[in-house]
Amino acid sequence: QKEVEQNSGPLSVPEGAIASLNCTYSDRGSQSFFWYRQYSGKSPELIMSIYSNGDKEDGRFTAQLNKASQYVSLLIRDSQPSDSATYLCAVIGAGSYQLTFGKGTKLSVIP
């Protein structure tokens, strides 16, 4: 059973701070990793994808991948109240093209 684990939160950070979201996965052969943001009652929207070890930066977002530790994270710099949402980690396992989602971490950015 392929699993993706996230802390459900809620994670509360003050406006302007760095929010750090973490995710672990069980399938060591996984190759593709994604972070989605989901506002309440809406469908997920893709924020970042990462495929290689290390950091990938896009604006205020940085994804970090460590395949040896089976760990992927998302950093949000200068957090804004509009960043308040549930963040879903998703992984495509080895030999698959299906996404396995974590349960999501609810982020609340306090003005």
Next chain:
Amino acid sequence: GAVVSQHPSRVICKSGTSVKIECRSLDFQATTMFWYRQFPKQSLMLMATSNEGSKATYEQGVEKDKFLINHASLTLSTLTVTSAHPEDSSFYICSAEAGQGARNTEAFFGQGTRLTVV
């Protein structure tokens, strides 16, 4: 990013009736589409994988005769919830991706359909 359109966004139906949900890729051809269901405060659970021109692959525990999937073209997949019951009330979301099994393929989601069965 790619655009995936899902319709309707919200539907209320009576118990025992059927509901059809459409998922369209607007600016790309989607050889594979996925149907998810999300209950409140839960993550997305994959229901089935839909490949154009072939039968859908259903996840364990998902009744294929209840959730009919048709992927007749490269831009359209439909999910029909047959003989809906209140326990089928959920948020149904489709996603589409280009290519098949490409390592860097990204999935884009439709807007979702909130189904309420009364």
